Amino acid sequence: MLEYAGGLINLLSSGAVTTIQIFFLTLIFSLPLGMVIAFGRMSKKKWVREIFKLYILIMRGTPLLLQLMFVYFAPYYWIGLNWDRFIAAIVAFSLNYAAYFAEIYRGGIESIPQGQYEAAQVLGFTKTQTFVRIILPQVIKRVLPPISNEVITLVKDTALVQTLGVSELFRVAKNESSRIFSTSPLAVAGIYYLVMNWLVTKALHAMEKRLSYYK
Amino acid sequence: MLKAQNLVKKFNDNEVLSGISFEIIKGQVLAVIGPSGSGKSTMLRCLNLLERLDGGCVEVEGEVMVRTDDNGNVIYAPEADLRRIRLRFGLVFQNFNLFPHLSVMQNITEAPIRVAGLKPEEAKELALGLLEKMGLSDKAEAYPYQLSGGQSQRVAIARALAMKPDILFFDEPTSALDPELTGEVLKVIRMLAQEHMTMVVVTHEMAFAKEVADRVIFMDKGLIVEEGSPEEIFNNPNNERTKAFLNVLKSY
Numbered sequence: 484m485l486e487y488a489g490g491l492i493n494l495l496s497s498g499a500v501t502t503i504q505i506f507f508l509t510l511i512f513s514l515p516l517g518m519v520i521a522f523g524r525m526s527k528k529k530w531v532r533e534i535f536k537l538y539i540l541i542m543r544g545t546p547l548l549l550q551l552m553f554v555y556f557a558p559y560y561w562i563g564l565n566w567d568r569f570i571a572a573i574v575a576f577s578l579n580y581a582a583y584f585a586e587i588y589r590g591g592i593e594s595i596p597q598g599q600y601e602a603a604q605v606l607g608f609t610k611t612q613t614f615v616r617i618i619l620p621q622v623i624k625r626v627l628p629p630i631s632n633e634v635i636t637l638v639k640d641t642a643l644v645q646t647l648g649v650s651e652l653f654r655v656a657k658n659e660s661s662r663i664f665s666t667s668p669l670a671v672a673g674i675y676y677l678v679m680n681w682l683v684t685k686a687l688h689a690m691e692k693r694l695s696y697y698k
Numbered sequence: 699m700l701k702a703q704n705l706v707k708k709f710n711d712n713e714v715l716s717g718i719s720f721e722i723i724k725g726q727v728l729a730v731i732g733p734s735g736s737g738k739s740t741m742l743r744c745l746n747l748l749e750r751l752d753g754g755c756v757e758v759e760g761e762v763m764v765r766t767d768d769n770g771n772v773i774y775a776p777e778a779d780l781r782r783i784r785l786r787f788g789l790v791f792q793n794f795n796l797f798p799h800l801s802v803m804q805n806i807t808e809a810p811i812r813v814a815g816l817k818p819e820e821a822k823e824l825a826l827g828l829l830e831k832m833g834l835s836d837k838a839e840a841y842p843y844q845l846s847g848g849q850s851q852r853v854a855i856a857r858a859l860a861m862k863p864d865i866l867f868f869d870e871p872t873s874a875l876d877p878e879l880t881g882e883v884l885k886v887i888r889m890l891a892q893e894h895m896t897m898v899v900v901t902h903e904m905a906f907a908k909e910v911a912d913r914v915i916f917m918d919k920g921l922i923v924e925e926g927s928p929e930e931i932f933n934n935p936n937n938e939r940t941k942a943f944l945n946v947l948k949s950y
């Protein structure tokens with residue numbers, strides 16, 4: 484029994500590694516991409532704004548599961564391209580999460596009073612300096628709580644990737660569960676997810692705390 | 699020092715400045731008074747390039763910042779020149795607009811370091827000197843949320859002074875303050891006046907305007923209705939609207 488528990492933990496840990504990879508890679512790509520989309524969404528040119536609005540509408544208005552399958556299968560049906568499932572998953576997740584982050588960034592940027600831009604402008608800061616040194620630090624503080632919510636959701640959403648046949652935590656647990664005819668692998672996988680989210684929450688709280696030196 | 703001619707500014711169809719002309723003389727304090735909505739803030743914002751004019755001409759020590767040609771086209775100097783001209787001006791806002799994520803010290807040193815290219819130690823020394831002058835030596839490491847309104851405004855003044863402007867503009871610097879805190883800010887402006895800092899002060903503090911101003915402009919509905927020495931404006935106003943405005947204030 485104990486021997487089996489050890490084997491199960493090893494098995495699930497290998498799945499968890501894939502899950503963690505999906506999690507971090509998605510964040511690495513979607514957090515900056517979201518900023519680009521936020522700028523597109525706030526562009527002075529109406530047609531640019533409309534394009535990004537449509538993008539955000541599609542990404543937030545259709546199931547992530549559907550997007551995941553679309554991104555993986557569409558190149559195959561269109562041009563016969565058979566690409567890597569894992570990469571397809573990262574692409575789909577990044578595109579989707581970037582849309583959510585973009586709206587959060589936009590809310591944050593728009594909540595900074597106009598007076599901050601004006602004070603910076605009068606002092607002679609360039610537009611880039613104003614954004615990087617004056618606006619962005621304040622935006623980060625304001626968006627951290629809503630970003631945290633999304634990040635916690637992302638930990639759980641990684642389970643969707645199993646539909647593409649990627650052996651991440653959930654798929655490994657599910658297969659093992661049917662093989663040994665027991666729900667215990669699923670329960671253990673649940674604990675893995677909980678621990679991951681506990682760590683993520685702790686890290687995000689630490690960041691919020693670091694930014695709490697001002698109001 | 700600065701010559702403004704026939705400034706016109708419209709927001710859509712609403713003409714807020716209807717052709718105002720005035721001069722800012724080196725070493726003098728120009729007070730701008732007038733009812734709210736008369737275009738005082740808009741005038742300051744146009745001079746500081748926060749708004750673009752729809753007509754008129756502004757010259758700063760002979761250099762053209764903006765002019766209007768015979769066909770009514772408003773032509774601004776190239777962006778690089780505007781950046782340089784802008785650095786000759788400082789603006790103190792009604793509600794301070796301090797940067798909340800930066801300490802008092804950083805609020806003051808950020809522009810001298812990033813824009814004027816001072817070394818951090820030089821900027822810090824400059825800031826300490828200014829803070830001492832403002833009576834805020836003990837607040838260098840504080841953050842804006844820890845300051846009273848009067849302290850915040852004095853930091854904002856120090857921040858503007860750190861860029862060594864030729865002209866310092868104030869837009870109702872005491873209007874957002876509790877009455878008991880206006881004194882400490884007015885004291886600082888008075889001190890700057892004694893040092894012959896060139897200043898333009900939009901204010902509702904008539905006694906203060908009368909005391910520190912070398913000249914006073916009374917604005918109403920986008921026009922300069924009357925201009926003169928403080929004695930002329932406050933003791934012997936010629937214009938009916940000036941009289942009415944001053945009477946309303948007295949009745950408070």
Ligand SMILES: Nc1ncnc2c1ncn2[C@@H]1O[C@H](COP(=O)(O)OP(=O)(O)O)[C@@H](O)[C@H]1O
Pocket residue numbers: 709712714732733734735736737738739740741
């Ligand atoms: N950004 C703006 N858009 C539209 N109207 C404005 C704007 N700024 C000021 N105004 C209008 O211009 C007029 C003059 O405003 P302002 O210059 O603030 O007056 P004052 O500072 O003398 O009280 C007001 O009627 C105001 O509503």
Ligand SMILES: [Mg+2]
Pocket residue numbers: 738739740869870
């Ligand atoms: Mg005003």
